[in-house]
Amino acid sequence: MSNQIPFVDYLVLGDHPHLVANECTACGARFFDRRNACAGCSGTEFRKADVATDGEIMSFTIVTFAAPGVPVPFVSAIVNCQGTSVRGNIINVEPSPESVTMGQKVTLATYPLGADENGVEAIGFGFQPA
Amino acid sequence: MSDDVWILGIYMTKFGKYPDRDTVDLAAEAVLAALKDGGVSMKDMGVLAAGCLMDAPGIAQRIQKQIGQTGIPAYNVSNACATGATALKTAIMTVKSGEADFGLAVGVEKLAGAGLLGGAGKSGKAGASWEPQGRFGEVMETEGRIGTSGMPGTFAQIGMEYLHTYGATDFDVFAKISEKNHFHSTLNPLAAYTKAMSLDQIKNDIMIAYPNTRPMCSANCDGAAAAVVVSDAKLKTLSLEQQRRAIKVSASVLTTDPYEEACQVLPNVNTLTRNAAKIAYERAGIGPEDLDLVELHDCFATAELVHYDNLMLCEEGGAVDFFESGATWRTGKTPVNVSGGLQSKGHPIAATGIANIWEICHHLRGEAGPRQIEGAKVGLAHVIGLGSACGIHVLERSGL
Ligand SMILES: [Zn+2]
Numbered sequence: 001m002s003n004q005i006p007f008v009d010y011l012v013l014g015d016h017p018h019l020v021a022n023e024c025t026a027c028g029a030r031f032f033d034r035r036n037a038c039a040g041c042s043g044t045e046f047r048k049a050d051v052a053t054d055g056e057i058m059s060f061t062i063v064t065f066a067a068p069g070v071p072v073p074f075v076s077a078i079v080n081c082q083g084t085s086v087r088g089n090i091i092n093v094e095p096s097p098e099s100v101t102m103g104q105k106v107t108l109a110t111y112p113l114g115a116d117e118n119g120v121e122a123i124g125f126g127f128q129p130a
Numbered sequence: 131m132s133d134d135v136w137i138l139g140i141y142m143t144k145f146g147k148y149p150d151r152d153t154v155d156l157a158a159e160a161v162l163a164a165l166k167d168g169g170v171s172m173k174d175m176g177v178l179a180a181g182c183l184m185d186a187p188g189i190a191q192r193i194q195k196q197i198g199q200t201g202i203p204a205y206n207v208s209n210a211c212a213t214g215a216t217a218l219k220t221a222i223m224t225v226k227s228g229e230a231d232f233g234l235a236v237g238v239e240k241l242a243g244a245g246l247l248g249g250a251g252k253s254g255k256a257g258a259s260w261e262p263q264g265r266f267g268e269v270m271e272t273e274g275r276i277g278t279s280g281m282p283g284t285f286a287q288i289g290m291e292y293l294h295t296y297g298a299t300d301f302d303v304f305a306k307i308s309e310k311n312h313f314h315s316t317l318n319p320l321a322a323y324t325k326a327m328s329l330d331q332i333k334n335d336i337m338i339a340y341p342n343t344r345p346m347c348s349a350n351c352d353g354a355a356a357a358v359v360v361s362d363a364k365l366k367t368l369s370l371e372q373q374r375r376a377i378k379v380s381a382s383v384l385t386t387d388p389y390e391e392a393c394q395v396l397p398n399v400n401t402l403t404r405n406a407a408k409i410a411y412e413r414a415g416i417g418p419e420d421l422d423l424v425e426l427h428d429c430f431a432t433a434e435l436v437h438y439d440n441l442m443l444c445e446e447g448g449a450v451d452f453f454e455s456g457a458t459w460r461t462g463k464t465p466v467n468v469s470g471g472l473q474s475k476g477h478p479i480a481a482t483g484i485a486n487i488w489e490i491c492h493h494l495r496g497e498a499g500p501r502q503i504e505g506a507k508v509g510l511a512h513v514i515g516l517g518s519a520c521g522i523h524v525l526e527r528s529g530l
Contacts, residue, residue: 005260005262005269006269007268007269007275007276008262008266008267008268008269008272008276009262009266009267009268010266010267029389029391030391032394032395033265033266033394034265034266034267039389039394040389058291058294059287059288059290059291059294059396060287060290061278061282061283061286061287061290061339061340061341061342062337062339062340063274063278063280063282063283063338063339063340064337064338064339064340065282065336065337065338065339066273066274066278066280067273067280069271070271070273070274071274071275072274074274074278076277076278076283076287077277077287078277078287078291078392078395078396083391084391085391085392085396086395087276087277087395087396088276088277089274089275089276089277097301097340097341102290102293102294103294113275116258116259116260117258118259120259120260122260122269122270124275124276125276
C-alpha cells in the first residue's frame, strides 16, 4: 500500500475502501474537512466515524462546461450514505441524463488518478450503480 | 416621527458591455444619477457603502475621488452575490442609528466576457510528488473529481434536489421559467439581453450543467446601480414631490445559512432564504399574498423554482404547480422577475442587489412604462450569495 496515496484525507484505502468523517462528540454532526470546532454546536471534540459505503442519489447534475483543466463531462451527485450526505462523482456510467436517476442506489468505488515521479499512485473515489 | 428609512433616489445603468468604461465610470454614473433622482447632492450624504466583487479593495474611495471627497465614513462591502443588498443595508443601518440623515449605496461590476464563476481552482502538480493540501488534504484539484462546487452545477443540484424531494419528474419546468424571464426582458430596455426565446431554443442551447443550458444561467455583463436613503424625519422636511416618490423600506434583512446536515456538502440556499423571508414579512407586517411583484435571485433557472417556495409565494412543496399556474408571469398573481431577471437582464454581481430594488421602486412609483405592473403598492427584492448570505428588502410606495 505504500505506493498509493488517497486523493483526500477522508478516503481510507485498503481491502475495504471507505470514507471517514470527523464526528462531533456532542451533537453528532459529521464533517470531512479539518475542523476548528463544530459548525452545529461549536463543540471542539471529534471522533473518527466510518461512513457507510452504500447510499442513494439525492441530487445530481452533469457538468459539461467547466474551467480549463477540469475534465468534462462528469456526473456530480449528492449521495445520502445512510444519513451522511457525501458529494462525489458518479463513475462507471455514461454521463447522460438517461444513465443516472434520482433515488438510484449506488456504492463507493475507487479508481487510479495517476502516479507522481516517485511512482506513488493517487487513488480517488466515486460512486457507481449498486 | 418614526424610525422608518426611505429610498429617496435610485438608478441603474443599462446592463451590457462597456469596453471603454471602467468600474468607477459606471459607479459614478449610477451615483450621480441616483443623487439627481433624489434631488440631493454628495454634500448631503453622511455615509457611503460600496461593493465591487472583482476589483481590488477600495472601490468606495476610488468613487469618492471622482465625484466627491467629502470625508464621510465609507464602507467597502463584499458579500458574494448579496454584496449590493449588503451595501444598501449598511447605509440603511447607519441612517436608522441616527448617525446620518442621508446614506448612499452603490454596487458595480464588470463581467462582460468573464467565464464561469466559482469553477476555477488550483491545478495538480503533475510529475512532482503528491502533497496533501488544504482542509481536505487533497493531492490535486477536487473540482470534477469530487463532484462540483462550481455555480452552475451547484444550483443545478439544488433544483434537482427540490424536484426529487417533492416527487416531481418533469425537468422542463426549469426551461419554462427561463422562457418567462427572457420574455419579460423584451419590455426592459436596460436589460443586457432583450430577446424572447422559445422553449426549444432554450432547451437546445449549449448545456452548461444539466439541466441548465446557457440561457438558463445568469448573464455575465457590466453594470452599476446606486441608491440614496433618507431618514423619516429628514424626508418630512423635503419637497412634497420628493416625499411622493420616496419608497419606504419596510424591511431590510440579512441572514446566513444555519448549520444543517449536508449544508457543507451541497450549499443550502433554502433555509437562510426562508429565515430572511419570515423576518422580513414580520417586520413589514406584510404577507407574501400582499406582494404585487417580486424580484428574486434567479442566478440559474433551477434557483428561481426553489425560491418560490423559500419566499413562501406558494405552499411548501408547491413551487412547480405554482409556476405552471402562470402565477409568476407578469400577467399572473405574483409577477416574478418582470425585469428579465439575472438570466436575461444580466448579473453584474455587486450591482444586482441594488438593481433589483431599482426595478421594484420603478413599479411602485408608477414609472416603469410599458412593463409597469399596474397599481403596484408592495414589492420584495431578494438576493443570495453562495457562502452563504441572503438579503431581502420589502418596499412600499408612499401613498401620498
Ligand atoms: Zn456539534
